[in-house]
Amino acid sequence: MLLQLKHISRAYGKKESETYQVVLNDISLDIEKGQSIAVTGPSGSGKTTLLNLAGSLDKPDQGQVLYLDQDITRLTGRELEQFRNKAVGFVFQQHHLLPQFTLLENVLLPTLPNRNAGGAGDRAEELIKRTGLWDHRDKKPRELSGGESQRAAVVRALINNPAMLLADEPTGSLDYENSNQLFDMLLEFNRTDEVALVVVTHSPELARRMDTIYRLKSGKLDMITE
Ligand SMILES: Nc1ncnc2c1ncn2[C@@H]1O[C@H](COP(=O)(O)OP(=O)(O)OP(=O)(O)O)[C@@H](O)[C@H]1O
Ligand SMILES: [Mg+2]
Numbered sequence: 001m002l003l004q005l006k007h008i009s010r011a012y013g014k015k016e017s018e019t020y021q022v023v024l025n026d027i028s029l030d031i032e033k034g035q036s037i038a039v040t041g042p043s044g045s046g047k048t049t050l051l052n053l054a055g056s057l058d059k060p061d062q063g064q065v066l067y068l069d070q071d072i073t074r075l076t077g078r079e080l081e082q083f084r085n086k087a088v089g090f091v092f093q094q095h096h097l098l099p100q101f102t103l104l105e106n107v108l109l110p111t112l113p114n115r116n117a118g119g120a121g122d123r124a125e126e127l128i129k130r131t132g133l134w135d136h137r138d139k140k141p142r143e144l145s146g147g148e149s150q151r152a153a154v155v156r157a158l159i160n161n162p163a164m165l166l167a168d169e170p171t172g173s174l175d176y177e178n179s180n181q182l183f184d185m186l187l188e189f190n191r192t193d194e195v196a197l198v199v200v201t202h203s204p205e206l207a208r209r210m211d212t213i214y215r216l217k218s219g220k221l222d223m224i225t226e
Contacts, residue, residue: 002033003066004029008024026220035211037197037214038199048200060073088163090168091154095153107156114160123161147181150174197210
């Protein structure tokens with residue numbers, strides 16, 4: 001198993017205060033190598049909270065997050081940074097490309113901490129070509145369309161060859177056609193590079209393109225079987 005969330009609970013606010021809110025209540029989720037997962041659920045149900053826990057951007061109040069059997073909630077400092085930088089790729093609703101850098105430079109940014117490893121330039125070229133963005137490599141983000149920017153954000157997330165990609169409503173700001181194209185691309189990398197996908201989406205149609213669909217509601221996570 002690649003990643004296991006085991007009996008995870010997460011609440012916000014102080015226990016006895018009015019704002020105390022249990023968002024995730026004893027949730028477990030197994031993610032296998034190369035699996036594709038959609039996470040659906042109403043706004044405020046805790047989808048982003050769940051993804052943040054899976055990617056070690058946040059820690060649970062209770063439970064374990066195991067990456068290749070290692071509890072990542074216990075990692076600190078450098079180990080934690082390395083895990084985030086190498087094992088996981090993140091994609092968000094907005095592309096978060098840095099405006100002062102070109103597409104190619106943006107894609108290469110996550111490789112800077114391990115620049116001695118080499119090969120980053122070749123991988124960047126390969127990925128940018130595979131996604132049809134090569135002709136746009138020297139453009140700044142303001143010169144790219146929304147769809148191009150978001151595809152570049154996916155390439156940046158994949159540049160360190162992560163075992164899993166966590167995407168939080170990656171098509172939230174895209175139209176129908178660009179949304180489908182982005183999912184085509186995610187599933188293509190899932191198939192060829194065996195990167196596990198966990199994608200939050202509000203679209204039932206897009207969710208159905210994943211191997212497994214989960215729905216988060218009232219603090220619980222259920223697998224949807226159609
Ligand atoms: N840092 C925080 N402090 C306090 N409450 C928070 C915090 N982050 C999230 N929440 C609350 O936890 C609940 C779940 O939030 P979360 O962002 O995980 O939901 P979501 O399912 O991603 O929603 P959406 O579909 O709107 O993105 C919400 O009610 C939110 O207000
Ligand atoms: Mg969210």
